[in-house]
Amino acid sequence: MKDVAGRAGVGLKTVSRVVNGEPGVTLETRRRVQEAIDALGFRRNDSARVLRKGRTATVGLVLEDLADPFYGPLSRAVEEVARAHDTLLINGSSAHDPCREQELALALCSRRVDGLLVVPAGPDHRYLEPEMNAGIATVFVDRPARGIAADTVLSDNHGGARSGVAHLIAHGHRRIGYIGDLPRIHTAAERLRGYRTAMEEAGLPVRPGWVSLGSTAPERVRRAAEEMLGGPDPVTALLTGNNRVTVTVVRVLAEREPHRPVALVGFDDFELADLLRPAVTVVAQDAAGLGRVAARRLFDRLERTDLPPAVVELPTRLVVRGSGELPPAG
Amino acid sequence: MKDVAGRAGVGLKTVSRVVNGEPGVTLETRRRVQEAIDALGFRRNDSARVLRKGRTATVGLVLEDLADPFYGPLSRAVEEVARAHDTLLINGSSAHDPCREQELALALCSRRVDGLLVVPAGPDHRYLEPEMNAGIATVFVDRPARGIAADTVLSDNHGGARSGVAHLIAHGHRRIGYIGDLPRIHTAAERLRGYRTAMEEAGLPVRPGWVSLGSTAPERVRRAAEEMLGGPDPVTALLTGNNRVTVTVVRVLAEREPHRPVALVGFDDFELADLLRPAVTVVAQDAAGLGRVAARRLFDRLERTDLPPAVVELPTRLVVRGSGELPPAG
DNA sequence: CTGAAAGCGCTTACAG
């Protein structure tokens, strides 16, 4: 910038004015400065700008896995909102690891992102309290923060799971299993609660072998499904706790082809669910909505720091396609 | 930092040493500084650090659409490599728009990312030349840059498409169609070339109605598929140009159920391809490999700026599942 | 082992 000023024979501030399109520069001066900029190939260094202005025009998004299709629409929605605010998005995965979540979130805070969108992997978020007090707007998405009060945008996990199981019950099932994510994950626990609510409301017992929580690694899910279907107390229908689980269970069911069909309702919609045979009935979340609402809240908070923390819950939608309407076998 | 120094009764440089874990501080001093840091809730401001050091420890990744499943594994692979280099990832989508690509890439350069990974959407990348000369390492992924010499990591699009079509020919097809992305997109053009090569090698003609290039919007693809299958000169097999096209074509074929089956080979693998009926034979790209190799090259270049630009081509793999082995109808 | 001074490249708050 100094070089540009020198070459154009003007002061630093005038260059700054031209670069930022501020008024108060004669056309002639502006032209001379622009010429120097082009000749020198000058580009403003935003790092310096940021240091002075305070705002980085950057927000961070911490999620579990960039490659999980659930986060695709969510990320895209966040990006669209950020873009409307001329803000860039730093994207990172915790890989389901609480330590990595914290490491990433704090690294983003050190970069002085204006705001932080976090899909929590960890059990405790007090580590973010000083950062939030220091002015980094923070919104939790898909799962609530633990140990601190903060803006949160969730799906109606309890209601969704409950309606999915009620749907199976309405189609005659009484022996229904639930395979979900790790119990420490809020969504998994809430969906389990929804499952239990629906069973209870129908006066149905839940046998111990009918609930299996754990990692969504295919081997673990496969084993859980096979035990539930092949054990002494087999279920006739399943609720799967998220799209990773559903995909594996669909595989297991396809391999059992010659056996009696098992009804299935999956939590989370997924591409091609409608083309499988049977097509998969799901409790669909509004993944893009989660991202959009959370990002909007983040930018609202950036403008009004005194907003009290709020929790928003987005509805889910039962999408009937076939697998959830299979009658109980036997 | 000044406050910390004041409270601990030491100089700025000593605080800096403690914060960065540099040697040359007595245990006692270190303890006093650490205490002040904790009491004041101090966190180093990386913007200032960056301004001084030159490197931002950030790389940018410009792709087409965060929600396209093809980019999931690619992004994740880039992130893993970046993480190994203690580097953060700024992720953005061009939404297939050349202007947005340029806008995004230049914004990232203004932020002084250390490096840039670009999946080009635009027809001309000379706009990046000054940035690259100014020291921003740049690697193009999935498609080559236009108008400049730069590191590039590609799939073997020509060879992959050729092998896919040869596979269909080997199964008796002579009337084969190709539905692909916009012709200005390098991968689409290369895959078309592979299709033509295979047809020519088998001595088969390519009728005008058998090739359809254009947007991957479902309506466009649907129309193209219906015309090719229902016209006066119908094909018995199809090569689809990427996963977006394949998914729509699978839908069209499923709706035609009662008709004679049409053979299909899709470019790009996709989740659940094995569970469709028929399961979908694909030419699989190594999406994670593209990201990994490109990111590694980027960090190599960060260390040795004098590397000559190189083009790497990753092999594809034909995954035989059923849809590509259907015999020609009629 | 420790610290004072200069500077990274901008913007802010003024003054002319």
Add this chain to the structure above:
DNA sequence: CTGAAAGCGCTTACAG
């Protein structure tokens, strides 16, 4: 309309 000075919060290059 234009510009000189100070400062954002660090690190670098020295000196003690």
